[in-house]
Amino acid sequence: MVSGQPAVPTNSHPVRNLLFLGLAFLLGIGCFRWFRFSSAGLNYAFTAGVLCIPFIALRQLRQFSRVAKAFGYVLISPLLLLCVLMLVMMATCDFDLHPYGKENCLPELGSIEQDGYTVHLIRDLCGGPLTGVALKVEQRRLFLPGLYVIRTIDYIDGAYEGRITVAGASAIQLHIPKGPSWSSDTDRTYGLKRHVYF
Numbered sequence: 281m282v283s284g285q286p287a288v289p290t291n292s293h294p295v296r297n298l299l300f301l302g303l304a305f306l307l308g309i310g311c312f313r314w315f316r317f318s319s320a321g322l323n324y325a326f327t328a329g330v331l332c333i334p335f336i337a338l339r340q341l342r343q344f345s346r347v348a349k350a351f352g353y354v355l356i357s358p359l360l361l362l363c364v365l366m367l368v369m370m371a372t373c374d375f376d377l378h379p380y381g382k383e384n385c386l387p388e389l390g391s392i393e394q395d396g397y398t399v400h401l402i403r404d405l406c407g408g409p410l411t412g413v414a415l416k417v418e419q420r421r422l423f424l425p426g427l428y429v430i431r432t433i434d435y436i437d438g439a440y441e442g443r444i445t446v447a448g449a450s451a452i453q454l455h456i457p458k459g460p461s462w463s464s465d466t467d468r469t470y471g472l473k474r475h476v477y478f
């Protein structure tokens with residue numbers, strides 16, 4: 281090394297980098313719950329990117345001592361397996377991250393447009409024969425162009441058919457008719473948040 285030049289650090293800060301990756305992963309998981317793109321391709325790309333974050337963390341683990349590295353691998357292995365399974369499901373199963381079309385497992389049964397937001401009634405068929413069918417009531421608001429913030433208002437296991445109607449300025453009513461999977465006619469009223477979560 282030439283005299284007078286500062287030494288270039290050879291190691292980054294793996295602990296700080298792991299904390300940053302962990303925070304990014306948790307924020308990404310939170311975005312699955314509260315945000316959705318209007319484009320199916322963006323939803324798939326974002327989900328795949330978040331699920332790949334734990335694999336990026338493996339590079340940081342290699343910089344630890346042997347004992348710390350082994351302990352880190354033991355802790356991160358279940359998360360890596362879960363991420364692999366979710367990526368395989370995305371690639372092979374009929375699992376749509378941009379639902380509400382008639383041709384997929386989350387068809388939309390009805391929607392209501394209010395001042396600045398919409399409310400949707402969705403039939404959930406994605407669980408297959410093991411979990412059965414359910415209805416989901418969801419509120420959405422445009423957050424940015426092409427990006428919606430969403431709020432699940434209710435999730436009703438066992439219901440197959442339903443209809444939503446306006447019940448007031450900030451309320452809707454859900455009617456579930458009697459049928460093979462539902463024992464009697466049911467009406468439920470829900471209050472709405474004008475700004476969803478914001």
